[in-house]
Every structure is written in structure tokens, then in C-alpha cells.
Amino acid sequence: xxxxxxxxxxxxxxxxxxxxxxxxxxxxxxxxxxxxxxxxxxxxxxxxxxxxxxxxxxxxxxxxxxxxxxxxxxxxxxxxxxxxxxxxxxxxxxxxxxxxxxxxxxxxxxxxxxxxxxxxxxxxxxxxxxxxxxxxxxxxxxxxxxxxxxxxxxxxxxxxxxxxxxxxxxxxxxxxxxxxxxxxxxxxxxxxxxxxxxxxxxxxxxxxxxxxxxxxxxxxxxxxxxxxxxxxxxxxxxxxxxxxxxxxxxxxxxxxxxxxxxxxxxxxxxxxxxxxxxxxxxxxxxxxxxxxxxxxxxxxxxxxxxxxxxxxxxxxxxxxxxxxxxxxxxxxxxxxxxxxxxxxxxxxxxxxxxxxxxxxxx
Amino acid sequence: xxxxxxxxxxxxxxxxxxxxxxxxxxxxxxxxxxxxxxxxxxxxxxxxxxxxxxxxxxxxxxxxxxxxxxxxxxxxxxxxxxxxxxxxxxxxxxxxxxxxxxxxxxxxxxxxxxxxxxxxxxxxxxxxxxxxxxxxxxxxxxxxxxxxxxxxxxxxxxxxxxxxxxxxxxxxxxxxxxxxxxxxxxxxxxxxxxxxxxxxxxxxxxxxxxxxxxxxxxxxxxxxxxxxxxxxxxxxxxxxxxxxxxxxxxxxxxxxxxxxxxxxxxxxxxxxxxxxxxxxxxxxxxxxxxxxxxxxxxxxxxxxxx
Numbered sequence: 001x002x003x004x005x006x007x008x009x010x011x012x013x014x015x016x017x018x019x020x021x022x023x024x025x026x027x028x029x030x031x032x033x034x035x036x037x038x039x040x041x042x043x044x045x046x047x048x049x050x051x052x053x054x055x056x057x058x059x060x061x062x063x064x065x066x067x068x069x070x071x072x073x074x075x076x077x078x079x080x081x082x083x084x085x086x087x088x089x090x091x092x093x094x095x096x097x098x099x100x101x102x103x104x105x106x107x108x109x110x111x112x113x114x115x116x117x118x119x120x121x122x123x124x125x126x127x128x129x130x131x132x133x134x135x136x137x138x139x140x141x142x143x144x145x146x147x148x149x150x151x152x153x154x155x156x157x158x159x160x161x162x163x164x165x166x167x168x169x170x171x172x173x174x175x176x177x178x179x180x181x182x183x184x185x186x187x188x189x190x191x192x193x194x195x196x197x198x199x200x201x202x203x204x205x206x207x208x209x210x211x212x213x214x215x216x217x218x219x220x221x222x223x224x225x226x227x228x229x230x231x232x233x234x235x236x237x238x239x240x241x242x243x244x245x246x247x248x249x250x251x252x253x254x255x256x257x258x259x260x261x262x263x264x265x266x267x268x269x270x271x272x273x274x275x276x277x278x279x280x281x282x283x284x285x286x287x288x289x290x291x292x293x294x295x296x297x298x299x300x301x302x303x304x305x306x307x308x309x310x311x312x313x314x315x316x317x318x319x320x321x322x323x324x325x326x327x328x329x330x331x332x333x334x335x336x337x338x339x340x341x342x343x344x345x346x347x348x349x350x351x352x353x354x355x356x357x358x359x360x361x362x
Numbered sequence: 363x364x365x366x367x368x369x370x371x372x373x374x375x376x377x378x379x380x381x382x383x384x385x386x387x388x389x390x391x392x393x394x395x396x397x398x399x400x401x402x403x404x405x406x407x408x409x410x411x412x413x414x415x416x417x418x419x420x421x422x423x424x425x426x427x428x429x430x431x432x433x434x435x436x437x438x439x440x441x442x443x444x445x446x447x448x449x450x451x452x453x454x455x456x457x458x459x460x461x462x463x464x465x466x467x468x469x470x471x472x473x474x475x476x477x478x479x480x481x482x483x484x485x486x487x488x489x490x491x492x493x494x495x496x497x498x499x500x501x502x503x504x505x506x507x508x509x510x511x512x513x514x515x516x517x518x519x520x521x522x523x524x525x526x527x528x529x530x531x532x533x534x535x536x537x538x539x540x541x542x543x544x545x546x547x548x549x550x551x552x553x554x555x556x557x558x559x560x561x562x563x564x565x566x567x568x569x570x571x572x573x574x575x576x577x578x579x580x581x582x583x584x585x586x587x588x589x590x591x592x593x594x595x596x597x598x599x600x601x602x603x604x605x606x607x608x609x610x611x612x613x614x615x616x617x618x619x620x621x622x623x624x625x626x627x628x629x630x631x632x633x634x635x636x637x638x639x640x641x642x643x644x645x646x647x648x649x650x651x652x653x654x655x656x657x658x659x660x661x662x663x664x665x666x667x668x
Contacts, residue, residue, distance in 0.1 A: 004468060005468050005469060008464070008465055008468035009465065009468070012454060012457060012461065012462075012465045013454075015454075015456060015457060015461065016454045016455075016456045016457060017456075019456035020456055195452035196448055196452055197452050197453065197454070199420065199448060200446075200448055200453075200508070201469075202420050203418055203419075203420065203441060203444070203446040203448075203518075204441060204466065204469040204470070205438050205441045205442050205469050205470060205471075206469045207438075358420070
């Protein structure tokens with residue numbers, strides 16, 4: 001790899017991109033459009049207008065008959081439930097990602113509803129909600145006839161801000177990277193190949209590795225631009241607040257770039273026409289966009305979405321971005337996500353090196 | 363870098379290539395001497411581009427031996443020393459001409475200055491223009507400019523004159539001759555026989571996967587045995603002359619006043635024909651003597667090969 005060549009080629013590829021209105025639209029305007037659209041619809045008042053997001057201790061899954069999906073339809077507008085481990089639940093509570101966390105000491109019969117100082121003024125409201133929950137929802141959920149005992153406890157530490165926009169922005173960062181690599185990379189490479197530009201390069205001393213590295217570099221720079229513009233829009237228009245862990249965030253970002261880039265280059269290697277690449281990219285984009293829980297939390301989606309999300313790289317990336325960009329979490333929380341993204345990178349890098357070609361099929 | 367110097371900069375020995383069941387090359391052999399221009403001509407699909415791509419190192423041959431600058435084509439060392447102008451290669455449309463050449467220059471260890479190359483190909487006036495706005499001729503010149511950036515020992519040109527207007531074709535021919543004077547070896551494919559005849563030291567005619575003729579254009583023409591042609595234009599319809607020529611000469615009535623007569627012996631036939639014209643009572647408006655061209659030789663050699 002020659003640094004001078006990489007710098008010149010990366011710069012030229014970048015100029016080629018940013019001097020095209022179509023590229024600029026997909027690079028910057030489209031993600032901002034998504035952010036603004038969904039932000040305006042859902043993002044001004046927390047998760048969902050008029051709803052409470054309540055965390056529920058994972059251990060309560062063992063309670064016979066408990067299934068949050070049985071929640072009556074009319075209550076879904078008021079309360080959304082998230083299953084969380086106790087530690088994560090308390091952390092989410094502290095960070096403000098849930099309004100309250102319901103747990104129970106195994107030794108005791110009584111349930112505890114923990115709220116934060118931040119929502120102290122809502123204590124009465126939460127109590128009334130709990131009463132109503134007891135009256136019908138929980139009775140349904142727990143399939144109990146009797147009212148169960150509970151206390152409301154206030155977690156003394158003040159929580160961090162967490163809103164729908166933070167949640168949305170994390171997902172849109174994931175989507176932007178996905179569009180950047182699954183759609184733009186194959187389209188760009190196939191276009192260069194069909195127009196003979198890659199053939200032209202193959203006659204020069206430029207190596208395949210130098211070309212691929214430059215192309216990834218360009219997409220990486222564009223992705224950084226995207227994140228910066230999106231974050232700026234989220235902060236300006238929706239008052240999003242960031243709790244960034246810089247180093248873990250950079251690692252997450254690089255892992256996402258590398259793994260999505262590898263998938264994009266693999267597609268560019270195996271597909272030969274712009275039409276084929278557009279079709280495959282659209283299918284993947286739609287599939288991954290709606291099964292990553294980006295626009296709506298997976299917890300309010302049908303249960304099988306959660307299973308599908310496990311096979312969706314965007315899910316892991318947006319989760320890791322949310323942890324490191326908004327929740328101030330470190331490597332401990334995103335190790336699993338990084339492992340998945342790393343695995344995707346390794347598998348598709350190998351496939352890319354085998355399948356990538358400068359020339360059209362004869 | 364120490365350069366290997368060999369008399370033949372390109373050596374091709376019995377190469378073969380098939381695409382699926384279609385055999386494109388079935389034993390092609392030739393050599394290219396340092397500093398010469400060799401043009402490869404042949405019908406569409408005859409394998410001209412395949413030969414070029416094999417020698418450029420981007421396509422594998424099924425059999426045979428070949429070398430470029432004494433090494434295996436496609437190696438980094440060879441790519442540092444050759445230049446390739448492709449028939450159908452596009453450039454980054456959103457870059458300016460000089461930006462694109464600077465990019466190309468960066469790939470090589472040794473290169474000419476962008477300004478020098480722009481002046482050589484006649485693009486310095488539009489060096490700031492975006493590539494997307496260039497005309498066909500300007501794009502071909504840019505192709506040539508990129509191929510020249512590393513001051514190559516061999517230039518591979520795949521149909522460089524394709525789609526160019528006559529004036530730009532003349533400029534291109536002059537440019538290629540200027541490059542040869544600088545010592546650049548040029549391997550060129552073309553469909554323009556006039557270009558091949560005017561600039562080539564030697565021409566290779568491809569047909570049915572083999573080279574059917576190879577040599578200097580003048581020698582190919584002389585060896586072809588094709589007759590000279592006398593082209594008469596008469597004031598009247600030349601019917602009486604055509605009747606007199608029946609069984610004596612091969613003659614063709616091109617239109618109602620033009621007659622072309624093939625002649626193996628110009629001196630004798632010209633006198634006899636003028637006598638027959640007088641006998642037929644015709645008035646000659648013009649008379650041209652046409653020697654056979656490379657195009658005639660090509661058409662003769664490749665007849666029925668397409």
C-alpha cells in the first residue's frame with residue numbers, strides 16, 4: 001500500500017462523489033429527511049406521545065402466565081414495557097430510557113416500582129398508572145384476580161436524557177451506513193466496471209487492495225460526514241443530548257464501516273449489472289431497515305421481529321451506536337455487538353477477496 | 363529501476379484463446395520491435411482486442427507463449443512501463459481533466475509532468491474542464507494522455523480513432539508518429555485502414571483466429587497482386603465502351619457515367635483503353651489512376667471470413 005496513491009485516489013473518488021447531486025442526496029439529504037420526518041412525528045415528546053416506557057425485571061418472565069404481549073390493546077397507547085435485566089433496567093432508569101422499572105426481590109411478595117429523581121413530579125401519576133395497571137392490565141398479565149402489593153421507590157441519582165430522537169438517530173446512523181455500503185458501493189463499483197474505469201485502473205500499477213482501501217476510505221469519510229450532519233440536526237432541531245464515549249464509539253463506527261463495507265464489496269463482486277445490484281440492495285435495505293427496530297422499538301413489535309433482528313447486522317450496529325453515542329457506555333456493553341460485526345467483516349472480507357474483479361464477465 | 367532491453371519488446375508465440383466453445387485465437391504469432399508501430403486489423407470479433415488484453419495482462423491465454431518487455435504481462439514491473447488507451451474506458455466524469463491526469467500520474471513511480479502531456483495531446487486549453495463535458499475527440503485524447511502519463515516504452519491503443527471526425531483523426535495520426543519519433547513502441551488495433559497504412563511500420567491482418575498477413579503496408583500491397591484501377595467519368599452513358607470491353611477487361615459501371623477498369627499493366631492498357639474510348643465515341647470528363655490500398659488488400663484477404 002502506497003500512502004501517496006491512497007491519498008490521491010481517495011481524494012479523487014471523494015470529489016467524484018460530492019460533485020454529484022444524486023450522491024449528495026443519498027449521502028446527506030435522505031438520512032436527514034428520515035430523521036426530520038420521524039423526529040417530527042414521534043420525537044418531540046419522548047418515546048411516544050402520552051406513553052410511558054416501563055422496564056420490567058427479566059426474572060419476572062418466570063412468573064406463570066406473564067406475557068407482556070397480552071397487554072390489552074387500549075393500554076398499549078399508555079404504557080410500553082421493556083424486558084430488562086435488573087442491572088440494565090436500573091441503568092436504563094438512571095439514563096432516562098425508561099420512566100420506571102418494576103422489579104421484585106425473590107424473597108419478598110411485594111413488587112417495587114423504582115422511579116428516578118427526574119420523574120419525582122410524576123410519582124403521583126405513576127402511582128395512579130400502577131393502580132390502573134393493577135386494576136386491569138397486570139391482572140390480565142399475571143392472570144391474577146387479586147391485587148398485588150407494590151411500593152414506589154425513587155432512585156436518588158438523576159438520570160440522563162434519553163428520547164425517541166436519540167433512539168431514532170442511532171438507527172438512522174445504522175441505516176446510513178447500510179445505504180452507504182449495501183447500495184452505493186455495489187452501484188459505484190458496477191458503474192465503474194461497466195464503464196471500463198476499473199479496467200483502465202487494472203492496467204496501471206494500482207493494486208486491487210489500494211483501490212478497495214481507497215473506496216472504503218471514501219465511504220468512511222462520507223459516513224463520518226453523515227453522522228456529523230445527523231447529529232447536528234438532532235441537536236439543533238430535536239435537542240438531542242449526547243453522552244459519547246469517544247473511543248468505544250469510534251471502534252463501533254469503524255466496525256460498522258468495515259463489516260458493511262465488506263458486504264457491499266462482496267455484492268459488487270458477485271453482481272454484474274446496475275439493475276441486479278439495485279434490486280438486491282433494495283431488498284436488503286427494506287428487510288434490514290424494518291427488522292432492526294429503528295423506527296419503532298422491537299419491544300412493541302410482534303415477537304418474531306425480535307428473532308429476525310438477531311440476523312440483522314443493522315440491529316447490532318444501531319444498538320452499539322446508541323450505547324456509545326447516547327448512553328455513554330463502554331466496551332463492556334458493546335462487546336457482543338462488536339463481535340457480531342467483526343464476524344460479518346471477516347466472513348465477507350474473505351468472500352470479497354475471492355470474488356472481487358476489475359473487469360466485466362466475458 | 364534497471365530496465366531490461368530486448369530487441370523485441372513484444373513476443374507472441376502461438377497463442378490460443380476460446381470463449382466457451384467459440385475459438386477466437388488459434389495460434390497467433392508475431393513480434394514487435396522496439397520503436398515500431400504495429401497495427402492489428404481484422405473483422406469485428408476476430409480477436410484483436412483479445413490479443414491486446416492478453417498482452418496487457420488482464421486476460422489469460424489458453425495456450426502459447428508471450429512476453430512484454432521480456433517479462434510476463436500483468437506484472438507490476440511491466441505495468442510501470444506500458445501505457446494503455448482503451449476503446450471503451452470512461453473516466454471519472456466529475457473530475458477536471460488535469461485532476462484526472464494527476465490521479466493517473468500518482469499510480470506510477472516515474473511520470474511526465476501533467477502540463478507536458480496536456481500540451482502533447484493538445485488538451486492544455488481545456489485542462490480545467492470537467493470530463494463530463496468533453497467531446498468524443500477530447501475524450502480519446504484524454505485516453506491517450508492517461509496512457510502517456512508514465513512515458514511508456516510501449517503504448518497499447520485499442521481502436522484509438524473510433525468515432526473521431528477526420529480532422530481529429532489526422533491530429534491523432536500526427537501524435538502517434540511524434541511518439542514513435544520519441545522511441546515509443548506502439549501496438550495499435552484499428553478498423554481504419556487509411557490510418558494503419560499511413561502510420562504503421564507493419565500491419566498484421568487477423569482472420570479466423572490466425573494472422574493471415576503480416577508486413578509493411580507497401581509490401582502487403584505489392585504482394586497482394588491486386589491491379590491498379592482506371593476510373594473514367596464520361597459526359598455520356600458509357601454503354602458502347604462497356605460492350606467493347608466485354609471479355610477484354612474487368613470493368614464495373616459505378617453509376618450511369620462512371621466506369622472503373624482494373625488493369626494489371628497500366629502503360630499498355632491505358633493506351634488501348636483510350637483508343638477504345640475514341641472508338642465508342644465517348645467524351646472523357648476525368649480520369650484517375652488508383653493504386654491498390656491497404657483497404658483493398660484487407661478486403662481481399664478477409665473476404666468471407668466474417
